[in-house]
Amino acid sequence: PVTVSGITNAVLVSAGGSHTCAVLSDGTGKCWGANWNGQLGDGTTTEKHTSTTVSGLSNATLIGTGSSHTCALLSNGSMECWGANWNGQLGDGTTTQKNTPTQVLNISNAVSIGGGESYSCALLSNGTMKCWGYNYYGQLGIGSTAEKHTPVTVLDLDDVASVSSGGSHTCVLLSNNSAKCW
Numbered sequence: 001p002v003t004v005s006g007i008t009n010a011v012l013v014s015a016g017g018s019h020t021c022a023v024l025s026d027g028t029g030k031c032w033g034a035n036w037n038g039q040l041g042d043g044t045t046t047e048k049h050t051s052t053t054v055s056g057l058s059n060a061t062l063i064g065t066g067s068s069h070t071c072a073l074l075s076n077g078s079m080e081c082w083g084a085n086w087n088g089q090l091g092d093g094t095t096t097q098k099n100t101p102t103q104v105l106n107i108s109n110a111v112s113i114g115g116g117e118s119y120s121c122a123l124l125s126n127g128t129m130k131c132w133g134y135n136y137y138g139q140l141g142i143g144s145t146a147e148k149h150t151p152v153t154v155l156d157l158d159d160v161a162s163v164s165s166g167g168s169h170t171c172v173l174l175s176n177n178s179a180k181c182w
Contacts, residue, residue, distance in 0.1 A: 016065025029054035038099030039083030066115035079104040088149030089133030114165030
């Protein structure tokens with residue numbers, strides 16, 4: 001292990017496919033590693049071997065990294081994502097790559113996030129979930145394999161306590177301490 005340059009006040013860290021990001025105690029973010037799809041959020045596509053500041057990110061409480069994209073949960077319950085967007089994993093209704101944070105549509109009460117290979121999920125304050133992006137393996141939990149470019153509600157979940165997303169699947173811990181995966 002080596003010390004990450006420029007990180008002295010991190011409150012959490014998330015490792016993606018080939019990049020890593022941290023939320024700092026002041027609500028800003030820093031990322032480092034591969035950046036060919038803008039997943040570091042600094043407005044460039046230049047690989048960084050030291051941490052770089054995520055452009056315009058403030059009031060972040062959580063950060064989640066996917067394969068080539070990153071999402072942050074903000075203190076007001078909204079989300080912003082950046083990076084690759086081939087499958088709509090940024091949740092802004094497009095498939096256009098964004099090199100800086102962009103607002104996820106229709107998310108205003110998120111309490112946790114999960115990032116998969118080319119999809120994203122949000123756990124909402126009412127115990128339900130929404131996911132968006134790549135869905136070839138049914139990882140959005142919507143009963144089909146249709147790709148979605150904006151958040152859609154995961155079926156048959158209303159008591160989720162926590163979420164974890166893998167490469168092509170998602171699992172949740174329910175409030176009764178049981179788990180569900182898809």
